[in-house]
Amino acid sequence: MIPIAGLMGYGGKATLKDARRITAIQMLDKTMRSLLSEPFNEIPIGNNIVKSFNNITLGDVSVPNGVVYSVKLTSQHINTAFDYKTVNVHTEKFNDTNPLSTDFGSDETLTLNDSVLKLSLTVSWTEEKSKEVQVSAITFRANFSRRTI
Amino acid sequence: MKHITSKNGMALVLAMTLTMALLILGSSYLKSISQRSNSNTIELGTIQADLLAEGITQIAMLKLKELPGPLYYAALCKAKGNGTEALKTYNGDSVLNGSIKDEFIAQYSTSFAMLPSKLYEDMNAKITVVLNLSRPDGRAYEKKIERTVSGARKLSVK
Numbered sequence: 001m002i003p004i005a006g007l008m009g010y011g012g013k014a015t016l017k018d019a020r021r022i023t024a025i026q027m028l029d030k031t032m033r034s035l036l037s038e039p040f041n042e043i044p045i046g047n048n049i050v051k052s053f054n055n056i057t058l059g060d061v062s063v064p065n066g067v068v069y070s071v072k073l074t075s076q077h078i079n080t081a082f083d084y085k086t087v088n089v090h091t092e093k094f095n096d097t098n099p100l101s102t103d104f105g106s107d108e109t110l111t112l113n114d115s116v117l118k119l120s121l122t123v124s125w126t127e128e129k130s131k132e133v134q135v136s137a138i139t140f141r142a143n144f145s146r147r148t149i
Numbered sequence: 150m151k152h153i154t155s156k157n158g159m160a161l162v163l164a165m166t167l168t169m170a171l172l173i174l175g176s177s178y179l180k181s182i183s184q185r186s187n188s189n190t191i192e193l194g195t196i197q198a199d200l201l202a203e204g205i206t207q208i209a210m211l212k213l214k215e216l217p218g219p220l221y222y223a224a225l226c227k228a229k230g231n232g233t234e235a236l237k238t239y240n241g242d243s244v245l246n247g248s249i250k251d252e253f254i255a256q257y258s259t260s261f262a263m264l265p266s267k268l269y270e271d272m273n274a275k276i277t278v279v280l281n282l283s284r285p286d287g288r289a290y291e292k293k294i295e296r297t298v299s300g301a302r303k304l305s306v307k
Contacts, residue, residue, distance in 0.1 A: 021189050029196045036203060080244045082212045084219035085235040099222045101232030110215060116208055116244075120251070136252045137197045140204030142211035 017127065020067050024123045024135050027069060031056060032121050032137050035073075040143040043117060049073040067125055074120040078140075082110040115143040194284030197253055198292040202280040206294050209245055209259050209276045213298055221272060224263035236261075245278075255282040264297065272300040 034055050035043065042054055050059035050072055061069045086105035088094060094103055119141055124134035213220065216239075223235035240246075245259035257280040264273040278294045 018189060022192075025189065025193050025196060029200070032200045036200075036207070078244075080208060080211070081242065082216060082244075083238050083242050084216050085223065085238050087219060087222045087235075089218075089222075097225070098229050099226045099231065101226060101234060103222070104226070104235045107238055112211075112215075115211060119204070135193055137200045138204070138249060138251060139200040140208050142207040144211065144214060 019065070020125060020127070021133075021135070023063055023065075023067070024069055024125060027061065027071065028121060028123045028135050028137055031058075031071060031073075031123075032119070032139055035119055035121070036139060036141060038141075040117070040141060040145065043075055043119070043141060044073075045075050045077065045117075047074045047076075049075065070122075070124045072122045072124075074122075076118050077114050078116050078118045080112045080116045082112070084108055084110070112146075115146050117141045191284060191286060191288075194253075194282060194286070194288075194290050195292075198255065198280055198282040198290050201249065201255055201282070202257070202278050202292045202294045205245060205257050205259060205278050205280065206276060206296055209261070209278060210296070210298065212242070212245070213261065213274055213276065217272060217274070217300070220261050220274060221263065224261070224274075228263070228265065253282060253285070255280055257281070274298045274300075 038054055038056065044051070044053060050070075052058045056073075058071045058073055061071055063069065084107075086108050087099065088103050088105055089096075091103070117140065118138065120136065120138050122134050122136040124132055127133050219235070220239055223239050227233045227236045240260050242259070246257065248254070248256045257278060259279075260277045262275045262277070264275055266273050274297070276294075276296045276298065280292045280294075282290050282292070284290050
């Protein structure tokens with residue numbers, strides 16, 4: 001009977017460990033989805049940001065079961081290069097409804113340096129008194145309000 | 150030497166049956182615990198894929214916002230059977246077709262197309278992002294996002 005009781009105890013611990021991990025995953029998902037709808041210019045830039053802003057809660061977050069989660073955001077601009085072929089629409093031969101391959105010019109690249117943010121979010125907590133575990137995710141946020149050239 | 154009576158034999162059978170029952174109960178309990186942990190891992194992989202695919206879709210939508218004309222003519226050129234090179238160039242960005250090897254491994258590709266509504270009189274573009282992620286449990290997971298963007302088209306002035 002003693003091993004069975006031990007097994008039950010192990011099961012209870014595993015359930016609580018699962019619950020802590022589920023809370024962390026839900027926190028990660030909720031924070032990232034909020035970041036995707038935050039105004040682009042109000043998202044701070046930097047590594048391991050722990051200062052909350054707008055609807056985004058960062059830093060140490062305590063939950064009712066007593067666990068403290070550390071939520072950190074890393075946000076950096078990435079260079080984006082968009083390739084396309086120019087279209088010679090101002091020539092006499094150009095037919096707007098039937099463009100030919102000869103109507104296209106050279107390959108061009110539109111480079112934007114400050115219009116896309118790479119967002120990395122990490123939620124970490126402590127298991128077994130000293131073992132730090134974490135879950136993380138990555139996404140991108142584009143600036144749709146930038147002035148189009 | 151002590152003889153085993155039928156009563157002693159019954160006790161042995163009972164003890165073995167009880168032990169077997171406890172063993173089955175215990176092993177199924179352990180199995181359910183390990184499956185629950187596995188489902189957490191699967192959930193994390195799914196969320197990582199969803200969030201990354203959503204971010205790539207945002208970059209694709211930014212490209213469409215910045216460069217709608219080249220897509221329109223490239224797609225129309227292809228639809229009329231006049232060549233695919235321009236559309237191939239438009240679809241070939243490394244930022245929209247690449248991989249992530251940071252906290253997890255994922256490959257993604259993006260394609261732009263025009264929907265032939267009203268014989269291309271309108272600007273109805275479709276963005277498709279396909280992302281393949283290696284989940285923490287080692288299995289592959291595919292996430293596909295299709296987004297249609299509608300808009301009015303301004304005719305070029307000669």
